[in-house]
Structure formats: C-alpha cells, structure tokens
Amino acid sequence: MQKSRSSLGTLLHHVHVSGPLSRAELAARMGVNRSTILALTSDLAGAGLVREERPVGTLGAGRPSLVVRPESERICVLAFDIAVDRLTAARVGLGGPVLDRREAARPRAGVDLETVIGKLAVLGRELVDTAPPGTTWVGIGASYCGMIRPGDGMVRYGPELGWVDQAFGAELERALGMGLPVAVGNEAHLGAMAEYARGAGAGFPNLIYLHGDVGVGGGILVGGELLGGEGGYGCEVGHMLVNPFGGRPCLCGSRGCLEAETGEYALLAEAGRTGLVGRDAGGAGLIGRDAVRAVAEDAAGGDPAAVRAVATIGDWLGIGVANLINLFNPGVVIFGGMLRDLYGAAAPQIAARIAQHAMPVSRERVELRLSGLADDTTLIGAAELGFAALLADPLAFPCSRT
Amino acid sequence: MQKSRSSLGTLLHHVHVSGPLSRAELAARMGVNRSTILALTSDLAGAGLVREERPVGTLGAGRPSLVVRPESERICVLAFDIAVDRLTAARVGLGGPVLDRREAARPRAGVDLETVIGKLAVLGRELVDTAPPGTTWVGIGASYCGMIRPGDGMVRYGPELGWVDQAFGAELERALGMGLPVAVGNEAHLGAMAEYARGAGAGFPNLIYLHGDVGVGGGILVGGELLGGEGGYGCEVGHMLVNPFGGRPCLCGSRGCLEAETGEYALLAEAGRTGLVGRDAGGAGLIGRDAVRAVAEDAAGGDPAAVRAVATIGDWLGIGVANLINLFNPGVVIFGGMLRDLYGAAAPQIAARIAQHAMPVSRERVELRLSGLADDTTLIGAAELGFAALLADPLAFPCSRT
DSSP states (O other), rough: OOOOOHHHHHHHHHHHHHHHHHHHHHHHTTTTTTTHHHHHHHHHHHTTTTEOOOTOOOOOOOSSOOEEEEEETEEEEEEEEEEESSEEEEEEETSSSSEEEEEEOOOOSSSSSEEEEEEEHHHHHHHHSSOOOTTEEEEEEEESEEEEEEEEEEEEETTTEEEEEEEEHHHHHHHHOSSSOOOEEEEHHHHHHHHHHTTTTTSSSSSSEEESSSSSSEEEEEEEEOOOSSOOOOOGGGGGGGOOOOBBTTTTTTTSSSHHHHSSSHHHHHHHHTTTTTTTTOOOOOOOHHHOOOOOHHTTOHHHEEEEEEEHHHHHHHHHHHHOOOOOOOOEEEEEEEEHHHHHHHHHHHHHHHHSSOHHHTTTOEEEETTTTTGHHOOOOOOOOHHHHHHHHHHHHOOEEO | OOOOHHHHHHHHHHHHHHOEEEEHHHHHHHOHHHHHHHHHHEEEEEEEEEEEOOOOOOOOOSSOOOOOOOOOEEEEEEEEEOOOEEEEEEEEETOOEEEEEEEEEEOOSEEEEEEEEHHHHHHHHHHHSSSSSEEEEEEEEEESSSSSEEETTTEEEEEETTTEOHHHHHHHHOOOOOOOEEEEEEEEHHHHHHHHHTTTTTOOEEEEEEEESSSEEEEEETTTTOOOSSSSSSOOOOOOOOOOOTOOOOOOOOOBHHHHHHHHHHHHHHHOOOOTTTOOOOSSSSHHHHHHHHHHHHHTTOOOHHHHHHHHHHHHHHHHHHHHHHHOOOOOOEEEEEHHHHHHHHHHHHHHHHHHSOOOOHTOOOOOEEETGGGGGHHHHHHHHHHHHHHHSTTSOOOEEO
C-alpha cells in the first residue's frame, strides 16, 4: 500500500476509534508493514494529530513497540445536540472524549431559528473561549431532531418546532464565525453512526438505532453505510403507520404513526400524566427523560397506571421493531433516548411482538441492546460528523486555532 | 485502465444490458481509449462471447465504428421461475432475450421438494435437448417465492408450500446434471435486480420492487445494491404488520401482514369470489393472475363488489407503500406480479395513503411505476443471476456445451 491521504486517514481513524495502538497493531489492522506505519505516523505526528510514546507499564521490558496516541486534548471539534428540550454543546477531542460541555434548556415550541442559533452560538463561544491554549478546532458537527438536507444542513422538516426549510447549518456557521463549515445530521442517523463506531453497535454493519423523545427517529445502517435513499431522507421510522384505526395524532398531521404511539407524549398520556396537556405533560411536574424515567420506575414498582402505560407503549414499539426486523434482517437493534428507558421496562412486550410478527429466519441473528453511549449518543454522533473531514484527508483539513 | 478480468466483465456487462454498442460508445462509457476497447473486445470475441460487425444501415458511409454485439443465440443460461401456481423454465441468451420457454402448472399446496425438482428438471432438459447445436450454457438461475439462503440456494422458508430448510438449489443442480451450479434467489429480490438492469427501474439505484401473488414480496435496492442484511433475508415487506386489529390470517401464522391484506386471497375474498375457500378461490373458476385481472376489469366496469374489493386492498397496499417511502426515500416504487394489475385499478387509494402518511420530503422525488418486464420480471431476474458468474470473470466461467 502506498503512503497516501487515504492511508493517513485510515491510520488516524483507527486510533480515533480504538484509542492508542502500537505500531505492530496498526500494521496488522491495516495489512501493511511497520515501516509504512512509521512513515504514516511521522506525517501525522508532524501535523500535530498524534504522538508516539512508550506504553504504560513497559519499563525495562526490552524494546516495546511505541504506541500511537491521538492528540485528544489538542485536536478538537465543537459538537452540538439540538434535542427536544435541551441544547447541548461540547468540546470533543480526537479519540472521542467529551472534554467540556455546556447545556441550556430549550422551550418545546414556538422557537424560531434565530433564537436557537443565538443560544447555540453562546454555548459554542463559551467552549472556544475556555478551551486550553493551543486547542486546534478541526470541525463542527450538529445533531438536529428533524429531516436534514445533506450538504448544507438545511432543516427540511423539524416537526416539533414546526420548522420547514430553515437554513440551520448556514446560520450556525455564520453565527459561530470560526471559519469552519458546520456539518448537520439527523439525530438518529448520527446516533446510529456513533453506536456503530464506539457504542453498542460496534461490529454490526447491519444496525438499526431507534431514538425516542417526543419524536421517534431511526438511523439504519445497511452494510455499514447509513441508509440515505434518494435525497438523504431515509430511515423515517417514526412515521411508519402502525395504528391505522384512529391512532393518536402525530405532529406530522397524520395519526397512528410509530412516534405518536410510542413517544414521550403517548407514554405520559397512557400513564395519566397529562395534566399540562400534551406539550408540557408530566404528573409530578416532570417532562422529558425525567418524566419517562419516572413512569418506568413506577411501573417497576407496580403502579397500575404506569404498568399499563409501559405495556401498551411497549406493544406498539414491538410492532415497529418486528416490522423493521422483517425489512432489514439486522444484526442489532439499539434503543436510545427515552426508548432506552422504555425498553428497559417493556422488554417482554417487545419480545412478544417480535416473536409473533418477525419471520424466524429474519430474527435468528438479531440482538436487542440499549445504547452504549447512554444520553450522549447523538452528541457523540455530531462530534463524529465534525471529525469526518479531518479523517478523510488528515493533512489538508481546515482548522481554527485559539 | 488495465485490461483485466474486471474490465472484460464491465465491457460484457455493457453489451449484455444495453445491446450492441460501438467501440466509441464503449470507450466513452468505460472511460478508456479505443485501443483498450479493441483489446478487450478481441479477447471476448476469441472466447465466443461477442462478435464485431458493421452496424445496420451504414453501407457506403465512410468508416463506421464497428458495433460489439453479444452472442445472444449461442451464449445462454437456463432460467427457472418457481411461482405460486406455475413453473417456468427458459433459455435466455446473453443480452437478455428469452429464446425458448416451457411452462407447467404447479399445484398450490402439498407439493414436496422432489416433485417440484422433478418437474423443473424435465422442463430444463427439454430446453437443453432442443437448443441449437453449439449452444454454450454458462449458468443456471432460479427464482423462488420464499426466503433463500445466499450461497447454496437453501429454501429457508417457503410459506405457501410449507417448506422449511429444503435444499432446493443443490437438488436442482443434481437433477439437471449439467455440471453447472444453480444460483437461487428470492423472486422479489431478483425482480428488483431485473427491473433495475433492464426494466422500469433503470437509472434508479434506490428502488423498491413489490411483487404480489398469494404472497407479497419485496426487493429493495439501496444505492444500487440489494438490501441483504445480516443473512441475506432482508426486504420481507410482506410480513410488515399493517392491520394490528384482527387482520386477515397470513400463511406465516400471524394476522394482518401486508401480504395477508393485499395478496390474491384477500382481493378475491373481498370481492366475494371465495367459492373454493382460500387456496383455490375464484368465483368464475379462476385463480391466480387471471382471477386478479378479472376483478380489476370488473372494477373498471363498475361491478360494486369488485370496486369495493379493489379500493379496500388498494388502501392497505397504500399504507405499506407509504411506510416504505418513509423508510427508504426511494426514487421509484415498482409494482409487479398481481400488484401490477392491482395498482392499475387502485392507484387513487394508493396515492391517497402516500399523501396522508409519507413525509413530504420523503416522497418529493418518488415515482410509482408498473413493472417494465411485465410477467417475466422474476424469470429475467433468474436469468441475470445465471449470468452473474460469466460477467464477473468472462474468460474463466464454467460452461456446458450441447
């Protein structure tokens, strides 16, 4: 193999995903000899992206292979997560560590583009201003709970804010003014990539990631690639019609969609915790993940309404999962966001529906798992998106030093 | 580009799919110069796979570019289509023409592997025995209406015959005794590939092919590749649960599956033509495609029961299609088998459900089409499978001369 941009990126990708690796391990993984690894590492070290060091605990042990370590403290991206009730910004280092983070509450409705961009820019600037001297910013990624046009980060449809064709990516880029492009992706798409790269989906190229909050999104990998379809808008599992007879109203305007039957509002309504009607439900004044967790905990404690709610919502989720198993013959289905909590409580209902509706041949190899990155799945996905340009061409990336 | 097995296969693939092409057209399509085309063509002609000739209608026109033409009459595959009520075998030439064919009725139920293999072998031997002298058989492909294990053609599940784990491919290979492997695929998978290669799906790498008879199968291409999933069993659209409340019983043992609500039995039952109860329905003694066409025609003529049946079944099919559009953001959805006839009659119901349930962004580019290869879609798909080894490595294929 020649020393090329592509092999530089491959080496960097290995240490980004796996952490420090010896030259010997890298040579074995890449199928090249150690002198090639030496040359590649030398270029990457010269660019300040990795450093070589003796592995810990090898003092006096002859001539240990040096390990190649990503410069996680210095090479960073800004990652944003625009979720249903909170905005998160983080400084994430090469190799994946979340080095610093800021959060802000987000009103659930009636928020315009300018307001959201303004809040995100404040969080982002704080992270930039407080980053250690010498930090090099190599990218910006953002996860958004809506349908995103690939390429320019246009929000084609953001149901719970009612956004249609809002130039989110371009506006965030302008507001941050860091001279770096902002890459935007759908939260569940990015979640799928993150779980595949460093979460519960590692080693599963045929992967379904389901992300729930108010909406339910999907990120589906087919042979290791995100299912984009014609315009990049594939994977809309949330609007699969599961209840064709008077199902719950959905934010999309239809009724009986998977997300209408299994999202946060459905769970809280079914549990009788809709005191604040729809958008700010929660019997104990709770909304969002806290409210969902409270229902799951109460169900575990035997509260009849909570038990019933979890069983009903889990049953609908099981139908959706069975349909997806038939369609995709996946190796793993991963539950993230509030579905992580719901799955924990409703696993029997989900398993029963899979047994009833998924073909035996289609489900014989599938595993059901909770997200491995917990509440940070989509944020980490945004960070991975931010690192993509660097990993594609490590010596020619745009960057911004502070 | 070097002259390689791969570029030989690429050139052969071009003339196989597009028919005779001039050296100039081939050079442009493959991005190589004409001397490379000359060398490749020379090798392929030496192997008897193509011939060069002056194009028709260019007499006296200076020095016309020779056209490269596949040896369609001489280089052939045996293609089998094991459908719900008939068995078809065909001699298909390189380039795709069906040169000869044999059909036999197939009882709908209670047929064991040995009986089906026996009938297919008779049809196949007839085609071999009556083929012109000098015919070179380069492959055998078979389309089966069930779930097929890639690699060895094992029928993992064939619902309407009740087959589970039957060694169909190996047994057909043995019974034919031609010294050629038999490649087997699911009928809708093969239909998708055939429509993409030379049918209504040409130019649509994100394609959904829906094939109906008693069952409803799907073949889904994502970025030009068949969606296989973990074991090759993806695309099982027929068992997507669309009617969760007491839907019609399905051959899979569940109820309310898409195929139970939209297949032949559902249509005939809804039209009141179930005199023979289920497996041999048909008010006028008809079953299969003829019965479906009769209902569609009667609906067009205003027969109330037929109108109602078409509307009801079309409505369920529309739900299924809307769900698939949300999941796959396809460029085209193609209706084949009896769904070709149903779509012709129920297009308004299908369009209405798509408008109601598919996200505007997901459906903005989708086209709905009838299969371009009519009733031969799955047979042509089987032939394409039979040609695959030749196209992968044109100078090293196994063959059988008669």
